[in-house]
Amino acid sequence: MANPVEIEKRSLLKGASLAVVTAGLIVPSAIAASREKHQRSEKQPEVTPPEDLMREHGVLNRVLLVYEAGLRKFDSNEDFDPAVITGGAQIVRDFIENYHEEQEEHAVFPRFKQAGKMVALVDILVAQHKAGRQVTDRVFQYAPGSRKDGDERRQTVTAIRSSATAVATMRAPLGSSAVTSTAATALPSDLKTR
Numbered sequence: 146m147a148n149p150v151e152i153e154k155r156s157l158l159k160g161a162s163l164a165v166v167t168a169g170l171i172v173p174s175a176i177a178a179s180r181e182k183h184q185r186s187e188k189q190p191e192v193t194p195p196e197d198l199m200r201e202h203g204v205l206n207r208v209l210l211v212y213e214a215g216l217r218k219f220d221s222n223e224d225f226d227p228a229v230i231t232g233g234a235q236i237v238r239d240f241i242e243n244y245h246e247e248q249e250e251h252a253v254f255p256r257f258k259q260a261g262k263m264v265a266l267v268d269i270l271v272a273q274h275k276a277g278r279q280v281t282d283r284v285f286q287y288a289p290g291s292r293k294d295g296d297e298r299r300q301t302v303t304a305i306r307s308s309a310t311a312v313a314t315m316r317a318p319l320g321s322s323a324v325t326s327t328a329a330t331a332l333p334s335d336l337k338t339r
């Protein structure tokens with residue numbers, strides 16, 4: 146049976162996906178991922194916390210693909226509805242920042258600090274989360290006016306590029322299999338199973 150955290154996560158994913166669809170957009174991979182995870186959880190054991198965090202990073206990776214598609218359209222002077230970008234930013238805000246990162250900051254990072262493990266890395270990740278929120282703020286601010294070439298498009302492109310760079314850095318510590326296995330080994334025992 147799914148635990149309350151899993152149910153809350155599903156609700157967030159479902160809500161975020163619906164928000165994108167309502168805006169006239171389609172992010173099929175995010176919707177399919179949510180549906181698939183729901184179906185899978187009915188017949189397979191719960192994943193471990195480190196694996197769960199890695200899978201959630203996959204949502205962010207998918208939004209980045211949407212962002213990058215927008216940048217390619219801008220580069221080739223093709224029309225691109227900026228609601229696609231703001232829809233992606235809403236998923237980042239709702240699921241990644243307000244759920245995933247909140248979980249890391251309140252349920253995971255304090256345990257590492259308490260155990261005296263990977264403390265420097267945790268501090269870097271917290272700083273990256275904060276910077277990521279500022280990037281999302283900028284995307285919300287400038288993307289709606291980015292359909293036409295001009296300052297707002299340039300600001301949007303700059304924000305997205307800095308987001309991609311930040312995420313690539315963030316992905317390295319907790320997303321790469323080598324470091325994730327290190328983190329899993331270092332994970333305090335009460336988080337290794339849930």
Ligand SMILES: [Fe+2]
Pocket residue numbers: 198202245246249319
């Ligand atoms: Fe994370």
